[in-house]
Every structure is written in structure tokens, then in C-alpha cells.
Amino acid sequence: MPASGNELELELRPLLAQLETIDGGARRIVEEAGERAERRREEARREADAILEEARERADAERARAAVERDGVGRQKGEAALARARGEAELIQAQSEERIADLVAEVLECVWRSGR
Numbered sequence: 001m002p003a004s005g006n007e008l009e010l011e012l013r014p015l016l017a018q019l020e021t022i023d024g025g026a027r028r029i030v031e032e033a034g035e036r037a038e039r040r041r042e043e044a045r046r047e048a049d050a051i052l053e054e055a056r057e058r059a060d061a062e063r064a065r066a067a068v069e070r071d072g073v074g075r076q077k078g079e080a081a082l083a084r085a086r087g088e089a090e091l092i093q094a095q096s097e098e099r100i101a102d103l104v105a106e107v108l109e110c111v112w113r114s115g116r
Contacts, residue, residue, distance in 0.1 A: 033114030037110055047096075052096060062088070
């Protein structure tokens with residue numbers, strides 16, 4: 001015999017309470033994953049900024065050295081040194097972009113695993 005509406009409500013109340021607890025826990029997990037992902041993105045941005053700043057400093061130093069060399073040895077050698085500096089700066093830039101891509105992929109994987 002089917003239970004009355006009140007009896008059914010009484011039977012389902014504990015189950016619904018458990019589902020609300022589970023849902024709350026799932027929401028917390030998703031929020032925490034989002035927070036972790038944001039922290040990792042910020043960490044990746046800071047790391048990329050540091051890499052780029054280092055590249056700029058190295059490139060500036062190489063340009064200065066190249067200018068001195070160019071004055072003493074000749075324009076051709078200075079231009080070659082500057083080209084090397086640019087190549088090194090480009091390499092560092094490419095490496096930073098790869099690191100950012102890897103970190104973003106890792107963050108996205110964390111978010112996907114969390115159910116977002």
C-alpha cells in the first residue's frame with residue numbers, strides 16, 4: 001500500500017538532508033578547485049613576469065656590451081652580438097610561453113577533475 005504524502009515526506013526527509021549535505025560538499029570542492037586554479041594562474045603570471053624581466057635585463061646587458069664592442073671592434077661584430085641577444089630573449093620568451101601553457105593546462109585539468 002503506498003504511503004501517504006506525510007509518510008512519504010517523513011521517509012524522504014533524511015535522504016534529502018543527506019543529498020543537501022553532499023551537494024554542499026560538492027559545491028565546496030568546486031569552489032576550492034576554482035580557488036586553487038586561480039592561485040595557479042596567478043603563480044604562472046608571476047613566474048612569466050619574472051622570466052620576461054630576466055630576459056629584458058639580459059637583453060639590455062647584451063645590448064650594452066654589444067654597443068661597447070661595436071665601438072671598439074666594429075659595427076658588424078656588434079650587430080651579431082645584438083642578434084644573439086635577441087635570439088636569447090626570444091628563446092626565453094618561448095620558454096616562458098611553454099611554461100604558462102603547461103601551467104594553464106594543469107589548472108584546467110584540476111578544474112575539469114573538480115567537475116566545473
